[in-house]
Amino acid sequence: MITLPTPQTDRPQLLEPPPILHRRRRGWRNAGWALFFLLPSAVPLVLFTLIPMAASLWVSLHKWNLISPMKWVGFANYIKLIKDPQTLKIFLHTLAYIAGYLPLVYIGGLALAMALNKKMAGRSFFRAAIFLPVVTSWVVVALVWQWLLNPSNGLVNHVLGLLHLPEPGWWTDPNWAMPSVILASAWKDLGFVMVILLAGLQSIPTDLYEAATVDGATGWQRFRRITFPLLSPSTFFVVVISLINGFQVFDQVFVMTGGGPEGASQVVVGQIYNLTFRYGRAGDASALSWLLFAVILLITAGQLRGQRRWVTHA
Amino acid sequence: MLESKRNWRGKMGLYLIVGGAAAIMLFPFLWTVITSITTDGNLNNGPTLIVSHPTLDAYRTLLATLPMWRITLNSMVVAVVATAAQLITGSMAAYGFARIEFRGKGFIFALYLATLMVPLQVLVVPLFIEMKTLSLQDTYFALLAPSLASAFGIFLVKQAIDGVPRELDEAATIDGGGHLRIFVTIVLPLVRPALATLAIFAFMGSWNSFLWPLVVIRSQEHMTLPLGLSTLHGQFTTQWNVVMAGSVLSIIPIAVLYLFAQRHIIQGLAHTGIK
Numbered sequence: 037m038i039t040l041p042t043p044q045t046d047r048p049q050l051l052e053p054p055p056i057l058h059r060r061r062r063g064w065r066n067a068g069w070a071l072f073f074l075l076p077s078a079v080p081l082v083l084f085t086l087i088p089m090a091a092s093l094w095v096s097l098h099k100w101n102l103i104s105p106m107k108w109v110g111f112a113n114y115i116k117l118i119k120d121p122q123t124l125k126i127f128l129h130t131l132a133y134i135a136g137y138l139p140l141v142y143i144g145g146l147a148l149a150m151a152l153n154k155k156m157a158g159r160s161f162f163r164a165a166i167f168l169p170v171v172t173s174w175v176v177v178a179l180v181w182q183w184l185l186n187p188s189n190g191l192v193n194h195v196l197g198l199l200h201l202p203e204p205g206w207w208t209d210p211n212w213a214m215p216s217v218i219l220a221s222a223w224k225d226l227g228f229v230m231v232i233l234l235a236g237l238q239s240i241p242t243d244l245y246e247a248a249t250v251d252g253a254t255g256w257q258r259f260r261r262i263t264f265p266l267l268s269p270s271t272f273f274v275v276v277i278s279l280i281n282g283f284q285v286f287d288q289v290f291v292m293t294g295g296g297p298e299g300a301s302q303v304v305v306g307q308i309y310n311l312t313f314r315y316g317r318a319g320d321a322s323a324l325s326w327l328l329f330a331v332i333l334l335i336t337a338g339q340l341r342g343q344r345r346w347v348t349h350a
Numbered sequence: 351m352l353e354s355k356r357n358w359r360g361k362m363g364l365y366l367i368v369g370g371a372a373a374i375m376l377f378p379f380l381w382t383v384i385t386s387i388t389t390d391g392n393l394n395n396g397p398t399l400i401v402s403h404p405t406l407d408a409y410r411t412l413l414a415t416l417p418m419w420r421i422t423l424n425s426m427v428v429a430v431v432a433t434a435a436q437l438i439t440g441s442m443a444a445y446g447f448a449r450i451e452f453r454g455k456g457f458i459f460a461l462y463l464a465t466l467m468v469p470l471q472v473l474v475v476p477l478f479i480e481m482k483t484l485s486l487q488d489t490y491f492a493l494l495a496p497s498l499a500s501a502f503g504i505f506l507v508k509q510a511i512d513g514v515p516r517e518l519d520e521a522a523t524i525d526g527g528g529h530l531r532i533f534v535t536i537v538l539p540l541v542r543p544a545l546a547t548l549a550i551f552a553f554m555g556s557w558n559s560f561l562w563p564l565v566v567i568r569s570q571e572h573m574t575l576p577l578g579l580s581t582l583h584g585q586f587t588t589q590w591n592v593v594m595a596g597s598v599l600s601i602i603p604i605a606v607l608y609l610f611a612q613r614h615i616i617q618g619l620a621h622t623g624i625k
Contacts, residue, residue, distance in 0.1 A: 066450055066451055066452045067452050067453065069446075069450050069452075069528075069529045070446055070450050070452035070455075072442075072529075072530075073442045073443060073445055073446030073450065073529070073533075074442070074443050074446045074447075074458070076438060076439040076442050076443070076499070077439035077440065077442065077443035077462075077499040077504060078443075078458075080435075080439065080495070080498035080499040081461075081462065081465050081499050081501065083495075084473075084477060084480075084495045084496050084498070085465040085468065085473065085496070086461065086464075086465060087476075087480070088473040088476035088477045088480060089464075089465075089468055089472070089473065089476075091476035091479065091480070092472055092473065092475060092476040095475065095476060095479075102479070144371075147367065148367070148368065148371050151364050151367050151368045152368060154364060156361070156364060156365065156368070160613075161372075162368045162369070162371075162372050163616065164608075164612050164616070165372040165375055165376050166368075166371055166372055166375050167612075167615075167616055168375060168376065168379070168605075168608065169375055169378075170619070171554060171604050171605075171607075171608045171615065172601060172604065173557065173558035173560070173575065173576045173600070173604075174558060174560060174576070175558075175560055175575075175576035175577075175579050175580050176576075176579065176597045176600055176601060179579060179582075179583060179593055179594075179596075179597055180378050180379075180381070180382050180594070180597055181378070182583075183381075183382075183385065183590050183593065183594065184378060184381065186590070189397075191381060191397050194397050223374070223375070223378070226371075226375070227375065228619060231616050231619060231620045232619075232620055234620065235620040280469075284469050284470075284471055286471070286560075286561055287560045287561065287576070290560075290564075290580075291580055291583060304471075305471045305561070308471060308474070308475070309474075309561075309564075309565075312474075312475050312478075313565070318475055318479075321475050322475050322476070325471055325472040325474075325475065326472065328469075328471065328472070329467075329468060329469065329472050332469065333467065
């Protein structure tokens, strides 16, 4: 097993503790400075994040259609949500999205990162080309892929037809709606994952590979024993980010399928949107958003705990 | 002999993988442009790579339906203001947390941390109600409100400031400089890479944001590009050339920016991954 020395970053304390006598005055002066530096961020964060957070909790304990007065219902919204089979369904759809998306971007991204980590002509061009979809907005990506995957005259089905392969109904077919969304999403994010993994690969010292080659290690052994373990912090980052973003998936689903057909691709955030703005059930929507938050928090915390078992040096 | 042949094959395989991936990534953009200059947006006579009678009709229809210039300008102004705001609020707060000792710092820091963890989706409903109550619904301010400060940016810059040796501050203090001077003349120039990363995140976040504009904006004059485009979708589902023309116009500004700042954007995003 290879262990890397971890640099010690203990910075010596440079500031002597101030003499007691001056502490009070200094404290006041610092309070002024703290106010000056923190106020510009504190005002918007309080107004547009903390207050809405509190309000959201409050609304989630009420029955409210955004117009008539709120009616206190306690935890009834939460209980109703947990009992509702629809809730399980949308969470399963969201999980299905992640289960399809993550292997696609990770395996694809890793293959491309390893290829681009070798010396080759036009490397920065290829990297830039593969990264281009990352800067494109989700709405554009969704529209372009809806057109490419158009069942009747889209390009993908045209090509499949020429090859005498079955032509799926893509986003118009309940069974193919989620795969369509996954395909478009993976296409957009592949470059991002590739770049993260490429940065990880470049931080692996090359002499490790040289030593392994001298010892007669095969390509697979080098990958299995050096690349994969030392890449684990980057892998970890990709997994955590993909899970967080995956649970919050909305834009591409809203544009490509609208959650349909027949709710086959409805995800959690889509449901929050519909509950509020279509059905006027703000209380249920708020409860669902807190349920979503709890799930994300639990999974991320689980990831952070579990990382000790498989992430090297983290 | 054998070794070099194998090497050559390996190289070919490499180019095949990378070239194939690049083609898959770029082709949809080409296809978008091709579709946008056809007369028949449905390509009923079968898809073609060479358009026999290219036309800008789709763009004319598009401009007659959506005030594209206005919408593009909205997107740009909102993204630039959001970026500037996040740079200012983010770097100032980062300095405050990194360099100033004050009472209740731990608690306030924890509150900031809390806002980092709560996704926008949780806030959308109450934020919408807040804007409605304040009669700020459907205004530029409403578009900007949730992106004036980002806890993520604050942490990013704070990390960088923590890496700046305090001896440098000390030197400035001896020269009679206060916090403001240390912040502007010493700390800020040294954390430029972190600021660049923050700027990229802020700009792209605002430029691509969809859910919040969808919720809070009603009128065309306040729409941003993603929202404007999504409205096309309902009206022109049978005219793909118009939808694609809109996509082309909305990609151009960000593509131009990407062309010039490509290295910074890629590196900025990559460095958030390795820390």
